[in-house]
Amino acid sequence: MTSEDPIKPAEGQDTKAADEPTKLSWRRSLVGMLLVLPVLLLLYRGLSRDPNSVDAVPARIGEPAHDFTLTRMDDRTRVSLSAQRGSIVVLNFWAGWCAPCRAEHGDLVRIANNYMPKGVLFYAVLHNDSEEGAKRFFDDLGPVPYPTLLPGTDHTGVEYGVTAQPETFVIDRDGLIAYKQLGPVSDSILRRRFIAVLDSLLGPS
Amino acid sequence: MKKRVGAEARGSIALLLLLSFTATAPRPAAAQQQPTAPSTMPSPRNERSLDPKLAERARSLNMKLRCPICAGASIEESPAAQAVEMKKVVREQVVAGKSDAEIEQYFVARYGEWILLAPPARGINLLVYLLPLALVLGGGIFVYKTARKWTRA
Numbered sequence: 001m002t003s004e005d006p007i008k009p010a011e012g013q014d015t016k017a018a019d020e021p022t023k024l025s026w027r028r029s030l031v032g033m034l035l036v037l038p039v040l041l042l043l044y045r046g047l048s049r050d051p052n053s054v055d056a057v058p059a060r061i062g063e064p065a066h067d068f069t070l071t072r073m074d075d076r077t078r079v080s081l082s083a084q085r086g087s088i089v090v091l092n093f094w095a096g097w098c099a100p101c102r103a104e105h106g107d108l109v110r111i112a113n114n115y116m117p118k119g120v121l122f123y124a125v126l127h128n129d130s131e132e133g134a135k136r137f138f139d140d141l142g143p144v145p146y147p148t149l150l151p152g153t154d155h156t157g158v159e160y161g162v163t164a165q166p167e168t169f170v171i172d173r174d175g176l177i178a179y180k181q182l183g184p185v186s187d188s189i190l191r192r193r194f195i196a197v198l199d200s201l202l203g204p205s
Numbered sequence: 206m207k208k209r210v211g212a213e214a215r216g217s218i219a220l221l222l223l224l225s226f227t228a229t230a231p232r233p234a235a236a237q238q239q240p241t242a243p244s245t246m247p248s249p250r251n252e253r254s255l256d257p258k259l260a261e262r263a264r265s266l267n268m269k270l271r272c273p274i275c276a277g278a279s280i281e282e283s284p285a286a287q288a289v290e291m292k293k294v295v296r297e298q299v300v301a302g303k304s305d306a307e308i309e310q311y312f313v314a315r316y317g318e319w320i321l322l323a324p325p326a327r328g329i330n331l332l333v334y335l336l337p338l339a340l341v342l343g344g345g346i347f348v349y350k351t352a353r354k355w356t357r358a
Contacts, residue, residue, distance in 0.1 A: 155290060155293065163316070
């Protein structure tokens with residue numbers, strides 16, 4: 001790009017290029033590559049990311065799950081996570097007004113019906129909604145075969161780093177976060193990671 | 206071939222510029238941190254019955270935290286349920302006497318660095334701060350040299 005640059009600007013360049021198409025200033029190609037390379041790296045990094053996870057997600061896998069004590073909607077008893085140690089626990093953060101929560105309801109109930117007999121504990125953790133909202137949801141779509149926990153005062157959702165409903169956590173027998181699903185769970189073939197994690201935690205039966 | 210490389214370089218400059226713009230977009234949030242007199246416009250539903258000093262601290266912290274639902278907005282500006290919940294947490298921790306750094310750390314530990322609207326200027330994040338500067342400088346030099354070449358011809 002200095003004045004000694006062998007390439008003369010504009011005029012005559014096209015015909016010259018046609019004559020000797022391979023003659024390329026190494027300096028220019030180097031500059032070009034240096035400019036293109038970071039972009040390619042950024043694109044590569046972006047493409048290899050899982051769109052269902054934000055950056056924060058992998059960092060919390062393997063960390064102890066926040067121990068909450070929340071009230072069950074049905075019998076008003078208190079449930080704490082630490083009391084479930086030794087069992088695989090699934091926490092589904094949801095709200096009655098949330099459309100993706102409606103979308104996942106059928107699949108989630110089906111998955112729960114499959115895995116609860118194997119000893120996996122499911123909890124619906126009501127998040128950013130009231131008990132009335134939850135009731136309306138169950139009236140519309142039918143109940144869930146597992147307990148619903150009402151919001152407490154410990155900001156459970158924030159403790160879990162919930163960004164938006166629905167988010168589903170799998171907690172292993174030692175109380176560590178094994179998996180976090182952003183967005184609806186599904187038993188469709190394309191989005192089976194949630195199920196795969198449950199299977200691997202359960203081990204061969 | 207020559208033309209192709211030029212076009213590619215131009216394309217990547219445009220892309221980098223675009224990236225740097227999106228990267229610097231959160232700046233206004235950082236600008237709000239300057240210590241000012243107690244806010245003239247406290248948001249009433251969030252900071253009611255809070256000491257004005259604490260309310261101002263909560264507000265400036267809110268401005269630094271990303272709303273997980275809205276694109277590029279802070280929780281202060283967001284009426285989303287999740288942001289309201291997070292504002293409650295900030296408020297409680299401010300009242301409990303936690304320092305700004307402790308409160309930020311609380312959110313970073315749970316959401317990752319992503320939750321901060323202005324990324325800390327270290328490591329790869331430095332790119333966000335230095336690249337625009339480098340591009341402006343480089344662009345200036347490029348324009349200057351090209352203009353000189355043109356005027357000489």
